[in-house]
Amino acid sequence: MTTLEVRNLVKHFHGTEQSAVNDISFELSSGEILALVGPSGCGKTTTLRIIAGLERPDFGIVCLNDRVVASESIFVPPEQRGVGMVFQDHALFPHLTVSENIAFGLRRQSATQVKQTVGEMLHLVGLLPLAKRYPHALSGGERQRVALARALAPRPVLVLMDEPFSSLDADLRMEMREHVRQILKSMQATVVFVTHDQDEALFMGDRLAVLQKGQLEQIGTPEEIFHESDTRFVAEFMGDSDFLKGRVLQTGIQTEIGLLKQIIDLPVSTEVEIALRADDIDFQRDGSGNSVIIERFFRGAFNLYRLRLDSGQILHAFTDHTRILPVGTRVRAFISAEHPLTIFSE
């Protein structure tokens, strides 16, 4: 069942040349988590705010459970949309306790019902002992969980999350990701999740929508986005790809570091670019090899090498953490990937 439908959304702000959101369309089924990901200023937050009713679209339609809530002639105000939102700065009401914050959205219910729901939510996010505290007396992670509980308490048709982890430090962010995803799934919530962090998007989303300059670049499962990028931007943004030039042959693609045996449906001798990630490349020490190690970054579990090919092209390669070669060593780099690689023609 389709919970959210967004069609041809356009939003332009005064005093800017480019549209913040430019013709974005997607659908979301019940119980699904969609991660909207892209660099800052790509329009992901504006899209979210249009869905919430905090901004009016210039053009396009937003439907919630088959009810049009925004179009050129209709605008349903946010309080009548029944969506829950988790804000970047959490936006907890500082004059209300944790319980009162969570109860804020529970209306037209008896006091006992409210109390029960608040109790359930507090239990769900593991904050029962802190019910009577005020937001200023909570840690970052606790505030985050209160904000989530507050948004979920009225059982919204749709939950919107705007970079909810960005104010937390790195360790806590990893921990909260798992915890929050588990809570969302246990509530079977339908969620639009905005982030600029590709790891977070891959982790949180059942599907990902990659945005750039107000436009939707690609939408699909994490695996599709990662391995079958539609555009060079997606490949670059979602996995720090390097792009290696090549020429199509009948047997595969000829590159500077050897023949890639991947048959491609393009005329022979077309110039193409192959998206290569650090785990697609390997190398061996070879005095007459095709490249030189210019830098090594120790990452704990592995080493990340930066190689310069004789043409000047830079490639990155992961190796075992025990394999250490000095900078300046001449090596022979080759493509080690055993899965099909993403190829872009010029």
Next chain:
Amino acid sequence: MAAGLVALFVAVPLAYIFIRALGAEPEAWQRLIQTRIWRLLGNTLVLVIAVTGGALLCGVSMAWFTERTDLPGRKIFRWLLAMPLAIPAYIGGIVHLALLRPRGGYIPQVLESIFGQPVFTPSPLGFWGATFILTLFTYPYVYLLSAAAFRSLHASLEEAARTFGRTPFQTLFQVTLPALRPGLAAGALLVALDILAEYGTVALLRYETFSSAIFVQLSGRYDRSAASVLSGILVTLAILILWSELRLQGQAQFTQVESNWRPAPPTILGKWRLPAFLLVAGLVSASLLVPVFVLAAWSIQAFLDPQTLATVFRTGSQGFGSYLWNSLWSSGLAALMAVMLSLSVALFSVRYPNRISRFISRLCQVGYAIPGVVIALSLVLLVNRLLPFLYATPFVVVIAYVLRHMPQAVRASESALNQLSPSLEEAARTLGRTSLQTLMQVTFPLILPGLLAGGSLVFLTSLKELPATLLLRPAGFDTLAVRVWMWAEEGFYTQAAPAALILVLASALPLYFLLRREQIFK
């Protein structure tokens, strides 16, 4: 819509003054230009410059002593240095005049009885006296702003200067003070506007400025066209100062303390500890302790003398209680009205920032530039013509307070709203509240402390307002400020003292509440 009406309410009296000034007969202009304008302009500007300079010197040096040195008793001095704001300058003037008057002052008398012949003492009358008194009671503006600036400055800024080879002394003048400049300029301009509007002190010390000349024209000779001309010039002067103040206002945001802030180590005074202590203590005595002590002593004297006591509690048909009550309700009502009006302006300018809303917010600040005498003149003329039923009622006085002091309320409301993240209101909307419910349940409770602060400021300054009250009050409507002034003018100091003391205490209370919100008192 509401904001627009508020702007109109503010703009009409101001525009009216200019219309009257330009519409005055050419004769009035000519007479004034030939005789008085240049002298008044000179007098006023010299006083403004002298007092602003004095206030800067006192304010910044005191702020440096309490914030950046190991001065003994810093914590208490912070309070004592800010508290003179509760004493209207004319009351301080009355006390110092009684002490230092060349003939009959307490100190000259005592000296004469000791030495057996008159001893020269500086006179508090005239230019130097006015400069001295006004500096004593306006430096706290500069002190508060520069202390906050000193406090929030990053230690690393000065440390960086030191690593580039500057001595501590060079650092102070090349790095620290320049970094404080916007805050200092804002404080200085506040003082300058205050001096332009000052009536009581300069009249008391017989120094003629625009404000006092307008007052005389209005109350004595009742020459309205001359008063209009003088007012037009005075307001032009004030608007020029206000305009530069508003330009600096945006840059003067120094009071926020960042999370990685740490205090710079205090300068060790060493052998200068005692002289520094005496200097600070001397200023505190002259501006706070002596006035309060003398007022208290006079009050006791008044209570011990049955005849004076009878006059204090019963003059004509009115008693002491009614002055107090008049003061409290008129200032309280003005504070309430100013806050309510300012809230609509602030909501408009903060939540819908555009050219119109910015213009309205700026327009509401012009009250700063309209001295009490000018507001009085404008209201006398306007009310007479447009709202005759209000004429000679206390409400005209309240309207004058609101017009004059609304800028403080507007600034307080705007800063309270600015500190409120819009996402809180958006969160309330997504949780099912309409915009009106959001205003009442989220916005209003959260900005209430800021609104109260703005209200206290309006209350405090209305309580002290003298010229507008004197000129606009209906017969028999006496406030504490009016009573103190009238008694003191006739030389009945002991009789005036209890009312003055109550006025100071009534101002100290809202001031205490306001100061507790400041970073340096936390």
